[in-house]
Amino acid sequence: MCGIIGAYSPSPATLAEDVYLGLYALQHRGQEAAGIAWTDDDGSIVCRKGPGLVHTALDQAEMSRIVCRSAVGHVRYATAGGSAACNIQPLTANTLARGSFAVVHNGNLPDAQTQRIALEGRGALFQSSSDTELILHLISHQPGRPFLDALSQALRHLKGAYSLVFLHDDKLIAARDPWGFRPLVLGRRGDVTYVASESCAFDLLGARMIRDIEPGEIIVIDQSGCQSFRIPHSSKRQFHCAFEYVYFARPDSIIDGVSVYNARKNMGRALARSCTRCLGGCKQLERPLVTGLPDSGTIAALGFSEESGIPYESAIVRNRYSGRTFIEPTQRVRELGVLKKLNPMKQMIQGRDLIVVDDSIVRGTTSIKVAQLLRDHCGAKGVHMCVSSPPVAYPCFYGIDTPSRKDLIAARLEGEALRKHLGVDSLFYLSKAELVEAVGLPESRLCTACFDGNYMEEEDNEQSDL
Numbered sequence: 001m002c003g004i005i006g007a008y009s010p011s012p013a014t015l016a017e018d019v020y021l022g023l024y025a026l027q028h029r030g031q032e033a034a035g036i037a038w039t040d041d042d043g044s045i046v047c048r049k050g051p052g053l054v055h056t057a058l059d060q061a062e063m064s065r066i067v068c069r070s071a072v073g074h075v076r077y078a079t080a081g082g083s084a085a086c087n088i089q090p091l092t093a094n095t096l097a098r099g100s101f102a103v104v105h106n107g108n109l110p111d112a113q114t115q116r117i118a119l120e121g122r123g124a125l126f127q128s129s130s131d132t133e134l135i136l137h138l139i140s141h142q143p144g145r146p147f148l149d150a151l152s153q154a155l156r157h158l159k160g161a162y163s164l165v166f167l168h169d170d171k172l173i174a175a176r177d178p179w180g181f182r183p184l185v186l187g188r189r190g191d192v193t194y195v196a197s198e199s200c201a202f203d204l205l206g207a208r209m210i211r212d213i214e215p216g217e218i219i220v221i222d223q224s225g226c227q228s229f230r231i232p233h234s235s236k237r238q239f240h241c242a243f244e245y246v247y248f249a250r251p252d253s254i255i256d257g258v259s260v261y262n263a264r265k266n267m268g269r270a271l272a273r274s275c276t277r278c279l280g281g282c283k284q285l286e287r288p289l290v291t292g293l294p295d296s297g298t299i300a301a302l303g304f305s306e307e308s309g310i311p312y313e314s315a316i317v318r319n320r321y322s323g324r325t326f327i328e329p330t331q332r333v334r335e336l337g338v339l340k341k342l343n344p345m346k347q348m349i350q351g352r353d354l355i356v357v358d359d360s361i362v363r364g365t366t367s368i369k370v371a372q373l374l375r376d377h378c379g380a381k382g383v384h385m386c387v388s389s390p391p392v393a394y395p396c397f398y399g400i401d402t403p404s405r406k407d408l409i410a411a412r413l414e415g416e417a418l419r420k421h422l423g424v425d426s427l428f429y430l431s432k433a434e435l436v437e438a439v440g441l442p443e444s445r446l447c448t449a450c451f452d453g454n455y456m457e458e459e460d461n462e463q464s465d466l
């Protein structure tokens with residue numbers, strides 16, 4: 001998962017600093033590396049990038065001095081290609097035929113290896129292991145076509161998740177895959193136009209959101225304004241990632257017309273209805289208390305409390321300076337991260353039944369540690385784990401780094417066996433139907449593959465004519 005942003009101004013402006021601030025707002029989408037590219041006075045593309053968070057990878061003072069008309073930025077969380085320096089974005093290319101361009105990408109292309117082997121067979125030399133470079137090669141393998149034409153032909157051959165922003169020829173070009181896996185939104189402040197992964201980036205920039213970029217849409221932004229084109233690829237249905245609403249996106253973002261905050265609160269409400277039904281109205285619970293696993297379980301916990309009438313307290317405090325455990329790379333660091341990150345307040349918990357709302361259970365490591373902490377260290381009478389998504393039982397191939405199926409706890413255990421394994425007194429999940437209803441989009445527009453294994457079908461039978 002990554003975050004991307006682009007900015008275009010018809011007159012020179014401090015756009016690199018805008019992009020820097022936008023990346024800062026999108027930091028939750030990737031913490032491994034960050035980069036910014038902009039178009040210089042002479043039309044060449046300049047790029048700065050490095051490992052780490054935005055403020056360590058980039059020099060804010062330098063960015064604030066840059067005056068340009070177009071810029072793009074990227075925060076990286078490695079899915080395809082690993083953490084090597086050569087995979088840090090933006091990726092840039094200099095060609096005699098089409099000039100220079102830079103690209104930032106959010107998403108994942110499951111068939112990238114197959115396409116890469118085919119391109120290498122035709123003489124292509126790759127410099128990185130990232131699937132984003134494949135897109136550059138596909139463009140370069142459209143000889144004689146103008147850039148926009150070459151781009152739309154290249155995208156026609158891609159199957160999977162891609163939200164892209166290009167810098168080319170003093171233009172900003174944005175594209176979203178025909179299935180709409182990853183979000184991409186259009187915003188404006190005065191005469192500056194922005195494209196970003198999430199609308200929360202616009203809030204920091206004082207920009208207003210115009211609209212979502214549609215699945216299958218290419219937008220070209222230049223001196224003459226914004227023009228919209230279509231990727232020549234039809235798709236039977238859309239696949240907006242349901243997990244963006246559950247966990248990944250910031251709650252203050254609006255994605256495909258849906259407030260992430262409202263969706264999470266609806267998930268908590270739905271969970272409360274089924275959970276309190278099963279617990280017999282919770283009458284047998286000892287001074288029950290609802291709490292959320294911070295931060296992504298908190299809003300669903302508020303919804304749960306409102307719906308059930310059971311009081312809510314922030315009984316588990318998160319160390320704001322630790323990373324998100326779900327995206328830390330090794331098992332050892334992940335386990336340490338849970339203890340470093342979460343501190344339950346004993347005086348609030350002792351002797352009570354605690355309803356703990358979490359957004360999802362992936363490996364189960366966090367849930368086991370939390371249940372132990374609450375019972376053994378804080379003296380909770382009971383720990384009732386309520387999960388505001390269905391069991392994650394299948395891996396994601398579209399840009400979220402869920403582990404392989406053998407490491408997903410819900411793929412190996414279910415029901416009573418899973419409850420015992422986690423060490424909780426009761427365990428409740430949201431059903432897929434409840435999740436879809438909570439988001440409020442038709443099921444035919446959502447990807448729920450990590451919950452039900454229904455991956456995108458092979459929908460494009462057009463033959464490659466590279």
Ligand code: SF4
Binds near residue numbers: 241242395396447449
């Ligand atoms: S498989 Fe899951 S995480 Fe991946 S795109 Fe689909 S809903 Fe999102």
